[in-house]
Amino acid sequence: MITVATQYFSLEQISIKSGEKLGPVTVAYETYGMLNAARSNAILILHAFTGDAHAAFYHEGEEKPGWWDGMIGPGKAFDTDKYFVICSNVLGSCKGTTGPDSIDPRTGKPFGLAFPVITIEDMVDVQKALVDYLGITKLLSCAGGSMGGMQAVTWAVKYPQYAHSIIVIAACHRHTAQQIAFHEVGRQAVMADPAWNNGDYYGKALPARGLSVARMIGHITYMSWVSMENKFGRKLLDKQKLGYDLSKDFEVQSYLEYRGQSFVGRFDANSYIYLTKAMDYFDLAEGRKVSDVFKGVTADFLVISFTSDWLYPSSQSREMVRALQAEDADVSYVEIHSDYGHDAFLVEFDDQSRAVSHYLAKVGRERAGLI
Amino acid sequence: MIRLDYEIIADIVEPGARVLDLGCGDGELLSMLKEKKDCRATGIEISPQQIIRCMARGVSVAQGNIDSDLDVYEDKRFDYVILNESLQQVLNIEKVLADSLRVGKKVIVGIPNFCNLRARIQIFFMGQVPVTESLPYKWYNTPNVRFLSLKDFRDFCADKNVGIEKSWYLCKGRKVAIMTGLFADSGIFVLRKN
Numbered sequence: 001m002i003t004v005a006t007q008y009f010s011l012e013q014i015s016i017k018s019g020e021k022l023g024p025v026t027v028a029y030e031t032y033g034m035l036n037a038a039r040s041n042a043i044l045i046l047h048a049f050t051g052d053a054h055a056a057f058y059h060e061g062e063e064k065p066g067w068w069d070g071m072i073g074p075g076k077a078f079d080t081d082k083y084f085v086i087c088s089n090v091l092g093s094c095k096g097t098t099g100p101d102s103i104d105p106r107t108g109k110p111f112g113l114a115f116p117v118i119t120i121e122d123m124v125d126v127q128k129a130l131v132d133y134l135g136i137t138k139l140l141s142c143a144g145g146s147m148g149g150m151q152a153v154t155w156a157v158k159y160p161q162y163a164h165s166i167i168v169i170a171a172c173h174r175h176t177a178q179q180i181a182f183h184e185v186g187r188q189a190v191m192a193d194p195a196w197n198n199g200d201y202y203g204k205a206l207p208a209r210g211l212s213v214a215r216m217i218g219h220i221t222y223m224s225w226v227s228m229e230n231k232f233g234r235k236l237l238d239k240q241k242l243g244y245d246l247s248k249d250f251e252v253q254s255y256l257e258y259r260g261q262s263f264v265g266r267f268d269a270n271s272y273i274y275l276t277k278a279m280d281y282f283d284l285a286e287g288r289k290v291s292d293v294f295k296g297v298t299a300d301f302l303v304i305s306f307t308s309d310w311l312y313p314s315s316q317s318r319e320m321v322r323a324l325q326a327e328d329a330d331v332s333y334v335e336i337h338s339d340y341g342h343d344a345f346l347v348e349f350d351d352q353s354r355a356v357s358h359y360l361a362k363v364g365r366e367r368a369g370l371i
Numbered sequence: 372m373i374r375l376d377y378e379i380i381a382d383i384v385e386p387g388a389r390v391l392d393l394g395c396g397d398g399e400l401l402s403m404l405k406e407k408k409d410c411r412a413t414g415i416e417i418s419p420q421q422i423i424r425c426m427a428r429g430v431s432v433a434q435g436n437i438d439s440d441l442d443v444y445e446d447k448r449f450d451y452v453i454l455n456e457s458l459q460q461v462l463n464i465e466k467v468l469a470d471s472l473r474v475g476k477k478v479i480v481g482i483p484n485f486c487n488l489r490a491r492i493q494i495f496f497m498g499q500v501p502v503t504e505s506l507p508y509k510w511y512n513t514p515n516v517r518f519l520s521l522k523d524f525r526d527f528c529a530d531k532n533v534g535i536e537k538s539w540y541l542c543k544g545r546k547v548a549i550m551t552g553l554f555a556d557s558g559i560f561v562l563r564k565n
Contacts, residue, residue, distance in 0.1 A: 333433040361429070
């Protein structure tokens, strides 16, 4: 069991896309494996919506490893015997990096809604500062799933000279109406909770009911028809027959309730609002042709999607792949079979690991001089 | 031992050429072209398991459908488009071939001969759809959807005003020079727009 501790790095001030300034900004990050002498084996892992810097290994005294421990470690896809792996918590989150629950130096109180509205690009800018701070001028790869994939592809476009390769998993190049709609329902659930109090609830009762309902909706979108049917079907909850009352009858009901409630203990409601908003703003092309955005791209690409992912469906990955092909980028794409829906990138490791490890070996060999 | 069809195709392709292999399978030909000819070689393949094998060989391949996915490439993007043992598995042959001739300066097509001698004997004397070494599938499990002879293919090219620059006829890993329509179990053609 390898242990790891979260580290922190601080930035005096950043300029964000909306035009505002924010500072100081603290960034929580972890690293796994060793940076080689040539500094050519670094991989930046980008986490999804509610993830954190703790991507792999164990925190001292904890029983659960990091959120992508199945993919990162000795002999795994992101092989820490070969690569130096970095993961940082995104701007606006609540897991150690500055976000709405951090103290606003102007008032001495948590930011709440005084926190500026941030974007995926702003997250990437902060990561770029961290990579600079670590003394790495060119990453072997930027890799992430879901919101992490949005950051990865943003890296390719915003900092084309800084990564040899980009791995985009279960993601998209722009948020669609359906994706925005699900997020809007989640935000409205939080905001409808009287305890939310316009984001000013720190030190008081949390908007637990609203955030819990938001998470329940989110959770449905992360699963698939098949995975829900397999896991729950119409199984009853400690009952022999239907109650014909308003109590919970089905297992799926209590599962969602449990997921919602446990989420309240580990995630900040305002971060939920800010991060979903950042994803909804995400549109790499912003009115242009997607392929035009990829014109200056120098990185190689690996794009992965999952058959049962209906939140970020394969059709969106294919759209990105086709735009990259049109611009003559070196792109590999595979749609992996899985019943786990959008969550597949967090649980379906066999083919995903094979694809990633072969791909990294190729990029390392051909572009970074790694043997 | 290297497959003769791969060897012939690798001989055709000039060093450093840009190559697109449609239905590239496990990527063996692509990795050969990359290593021996320093080609910038990529492929399109429908099976995810085959794509992971391609990745293990270090070639970049995108999952896709060659019936519909060639429209992203501009004219003459590639020096060669290869359709080796894949054209007979395509529904819209005319479109795929037209697309290939558009995005490639030349197109290399390798097809099985469904009317070779052994196949003809099986049809004529046994009254059965042929199953041979080069056509190993039963009628109910074949991935092939188009059944053609080498002559059919040449006629098709003539009809469509597609030039055949060169052709090779093979049987069991050897080149065939005479009565090719009968003895060859496959053919390789280099095509270009007339």
